[in-house]
Amino acid sequence: MKSDLIPGKHVVATDFDGGEGIIVDLNTKKYYQLNETAMVVWKGLEKGKSMGEIVADITSTYEVPADQATSSVQRIVDNFQTYKLLGAS
Amino acid sequence: MLQDLKGWLPVDAVVVDGRPGLMWMEMSGVSLTEPFFQQTVERARRENRAELFTEFDVLLQLEKQLESVQPSGFIFHSSRCGSTLVANACRAVSNSIVLSEANAIDKLIARFITDADNSVKESLYSVFLRGVVHALAQRRTGTEQHLFIKFACCSFAQFERIKRIWPAVPWLFLYRDPVETVVSNMRDAPPWLIDNDRRVLSSIIGDTSEMSLEELCARTIGSLFSTAYKLANANSMLLNYNQLSVPVIANVLNFFNVSLSSEELETIARTSEVYSKEVSGTRAFVADVDAKQKLASDLVREMSDRWAGEPYRLLENRVNPV
Numbered sequence: 001m002k003s004d005l006i007p008g009k010h011v012v013a014t015d016f017d018g019g020e021g022i023i024v025d026l027n028t029k030k031y032y033q034l035n036e037t038a039m040v041v042w043k044g045l046e047k048g049k050s051m052g053e054i055v056a057d058i059t060s061t062y063e064v065p066a067d068q069a070t071s072s073v074q075r076i077v078d079n080f081q082t083y084k085l086l087g088a089s
Numbered sequence: 090m091l092q093d094l095k096g097w098l099p100v101d102a103v104v105v106d107g108r109p110g111l112m113w114m115e116m117s118g119v120s121l122t123e124p125f126f127q128q129t130v131e132r133a134r135r136e137n138r139a140e141l142f143t144e145f146d147v148l149l150q151l152e153k154q155l156e157s158v159q160p161s162g163f164i165f166h167s168s169r170c171g172s173t174l175v176a177n178a179c180r181a182v183s184n185s186i187v188l189s190e191a192n193a194i195d196k197l198i199a200r201f202i203t204d205a206d207n208s209v210k211e212s213l214y215s216v217f218l219r220g221v222v223h224a225l226a227q228r229r230t231g232t233e234q235h236l237f238i239k240f241a242c243c244s245f246a247q248f249e250r251i252k253r254i255w256p257a258v259p260w261l262f263l264y265r266d267p268v269e270t271v272v273s274n275m276r277d278a279p280p281w282l283i284d285n286d287r288r289v290l291s292s293i294i295g296d297t298s299e300m301s302l303e304e305l306c307a308r309t310i311g312s313l314f315s316t317a318y319k320l321a322n323a324n325s326m327l328l329n330y331n332q333l334s335v336p337v338i339a340n341v342l343n344f345f346n347v348s349l350s351s352e353e354l355e356t357i358a359r360t361s362e363v364y365s366k367e368v369s370g371t372r373a374f375v376a377d378v379d380a381k382q383k384l385a386s387d388l389v390r391e392m393s394d395r396w397a398g399e400p401y402r403l404l405e406n407r408v409n410p411v
Binding site (some may be wrong): 039 | 149152215346
């Protein structure tokens, strides 16, 4: 199932320093630094992946239990929403 | 708007109405043929090319849209030591882009010192720097294959941050006898040495107050020598001005993974016979080692020896055979 959470059209992301990244909200001109996990979540959302698929990406890359990965992904997505970085699909 | 920036180059890092950003100029069809990038900008400005200001976020968008050339080699130097000659030689390589002390690059590097007071800002300015290089190295004709960047001398002090962005790019550090370097800088003081804003120099040598220009210069180049000595590795080449010759410059380009044709070698030989910094390329090059040594005052000699003598000797002992 695809996620109905997608990055806002007003947001641009770029990789930096291996897995980390920077995103900018073009409306507010605010910049956010993303750690490796947040960048995996962001890229997953860009590809239209579901939360479950993103969690699977994380558990297959890092040694982390599924429940812990799920709560991390949820927290990161909540932050994206709080800062109005996501748009409607 | 972004599509309209194809063919535009960031020509300066500026602050407009309190907003830091970039000044862009429409440079379609303008070859970067002058010894310094800003000389090309001045030529284009005389043609009344259009200019506009944007904030830095445009760079992140352009990185995804503009096709660009990745760096082949970096040229660092300790001032007045033949780096422009080497940059001009790089320009002789077919399908090359040479960015020689472009304001937008070196001013952004200076922002690491003046603005990046935490890790988030440091990452941000790193992304902006990468974006500025991407924009400057955009494929404007479609045939470009090589990108060479010559940085302003003080930018070398930020080498580790530059390396973090481009860890695999081979780099050259050019240097020269400190007495000759200081003499040259005293006769024609460059902006980095006489800038009232001493934040960049302070980051290199510490407290800059209460000292002669000779001492300031000697301490700066001594610090750059020490940095080069400390950071030199298999991905670097150290080169003294007194070693420069056409075969050695060809070696530098080989080190940058460029194979030269006989025509390109001939062009390099011709360009090395003229004074490297003159736009017209008509003034003959004259070796000036003896003249510089004769002009050195006692103060120049004292300061050069005290602040740059030992790191110079260390570099000389470490220098790569070429």
